[in-house]
Each structure stands twice: as C-alpha cells, then as structure tokens.
Amino acid sequence: MATPIIYGTEMSTYVRTARLAFEEKPAQYELVDVSVVRGEVKSPAHLARNPFGTVPTFEHDGFKFYETGAIIRYIDQVWPGTTLTPEDARDRARMNQIISIIDYYAYDAIIRRIVVHRLLPQLIGGADPAVIAAAIPRAKLCLAEFDRIKGGGKFLAGDQLSLADLYLAPVLFYLALTPEAPLLAEHARLAAWWEMMQQRSSYKKTQPRLS
Numbered sequence: 001m002a003t004p005i006i007y008g009t010e011m012s013t014y015v016r017t018a019r020l021a022f023e024e025k026p027a028q029y030e031l032v033d034v035s036v037v038r039g040e041v042k043s044p045a046h047l048a049r050n051p052f053g054t055v056p057t058f059e060h061d062g063f064k065f066y067e068t069g070a071i072i073r074y075i076d077q078v079w080p081g082t083t084l085t086p087e088d089a090r091d092r093a094r095m096n097q098i099i100s101i102i103d104y105y106a107y108d109a110i111i112r113r114i115v116v117h118r119l120l121p122q123l124i125g126g127a128d129p130a131v132i133a134a135a136i137p138r139a140k141l142c143l144a145e146f147d148r149i150k151g152g153g154k155f156l157a158g159d160q161l162s163l164a165d166l167y168l169a170p171v172l173f174y175l176a177l178t179p180e181a182p183l184l185a186e187h188a189r190l191a192a193w194w195e196m197m198q199q200r201s202s203y204k205k206t207q208p209r210l211s
C-alpha cells in the first residue's frame with residue numbers, strides 16, 4: 001500500500017485533525033505542504049485537487065478526495081489499529097453531532113471570527129473588534145453544547161477516543177492562545193478533557209509551529 005498523502009499545512013485545524021487520525025492509529029502518512037497564509041490553497045495546482053480551495057485534501061493509492069469528515073472516516077475504516085468510531089449507536093451519534101457542530105458553527109465562530117482576528121489579522125486586512133464581540137455568544141454556546149453532549153464520559157463521545165476528540169482539540173488549541181481562553185474554563189468537564197487531550201503524544205507530535 002502506497003504511503004497516503006495529506007495535502008495541507010500544519011497550521012490548519014482541519015489538517016491537524018486528519019494527521020491526528022493517522023497518529024492515533026498509528027499509521028504512516030506524508031504531509032505535503034500547501035500553505036493557507038501564502039495563498040497556495042488557491043493555486044491552480046491545489047484547485048485541481050479541491051475546487052473549493054481548502055485543505056486538507058487526500059490521496060491514497062490513486063484515490064483522491066477532500067473534506068475532512070470524509071478523510072478521517074476513510075482513514076478509520078481503511079487502516080488497522082485503534083478504532084476511532086464508537087460501536088454504540090448513541091455514542092456514534094454524539095460523535096457525529098459534535099463533528100457537525102464544529103463544521104457548521106464552531107469553526108466559523110471560534111476560528112474565523114475570533115482566532116483569525118486575534119492571531120492572524122494580517123490575513124484579513126486587520127482585526128475587527130466588533131466581529132470578535134459578535135462571535136463570542138456563538139462560541140460560548142458551542143462550548144456549552146460540547147460540555148453537555150460529552151456529559152460524564154472520559155472522551156467527547158463515550159469512554160473511548162473518537163473522531164470527535166480529534167476534531168475539537170485543534171480548534172481549542174487556538175482558542176487557548178487568545179484572550180477568550182477563559183471561556184473554556186467555564187465548563188469543568190470540557191476543561192478537564194482538554195487538559196487530558198494535550199497530554200497525548202498524537203497531540204504533541206502534531207503541534208503546529210506558529211512562527
């Protein structure tokens with residue numbers, strides 16, 4: 001089996017999620033850098049991989065596709081090792097629910113409207129405090145829902161690590177670097193989970209270099 005390729009950049013939360021899936025299996029993969037900051041995601045070469053111009057995209061034995069949710073479910077199904085999808089129907093539903101909340105609400109509020117404005121204002125021509133302020137209620141709602149859905153389980157969707165954990169940890173990594181970091185501490189169960197996730201070797205190995 002050829003080494004699978006993730007096209008994308010280590011700074012990307014979604015790319016990190018795909019890398020975390022391989023690290024947790026564990027399995028070999030290659031990361032081919034396609035930079036968001038330098039605009040390479042909109043280059044003709046990358047648009048040929050993904051016409052929406054986002055990362056990650058994925059290639060395995062000639063099979064090429066994009067969308068993180070599809071990539072990590074494929075990795076989980078194809079590679080042996082740790083299973084990252086719960087058997088239990090309710091835990092699996094909660095895993096998929098958390099992934100959808102991130103895709104539809106949390107990434108937009110936390111990454112696009114808080115993290116990018118706080119940490120990468122040069123990408124958007126300068127930070128807008130009004131955008132950040134308007135995003136905070138939605139970010140709070142997302143965190144409250146993650147905490148509620150998690151409940152008393154060890155991980156976000158039950159007592160085993162799942163794809164949901166790999167989706168959320170890279171997002172919280174960035175939130176924790178902003179002045180909005182204390183929003184996390186409002187949720188004791190989620191905060192304890194977050195402390196635990198940061199100790200995993202997969203998390204440490206995929207830590208992006210920010211310089």
Ligand SMILES: N[C@@H](CCC(=O)N[C@@H](CS)C(=O)NCC(=O)O)C(=O)O
Nearest residue numbers: 012013014036054055056067068069
């Ligand atoms: N729906 C896509 C979203 C991927 C995404 O938004 N990636 C970001 C980096 S974390 C990106 O490529 N941004 C560049 C852009 O939107 O121009 C997925 O699940 O893969």
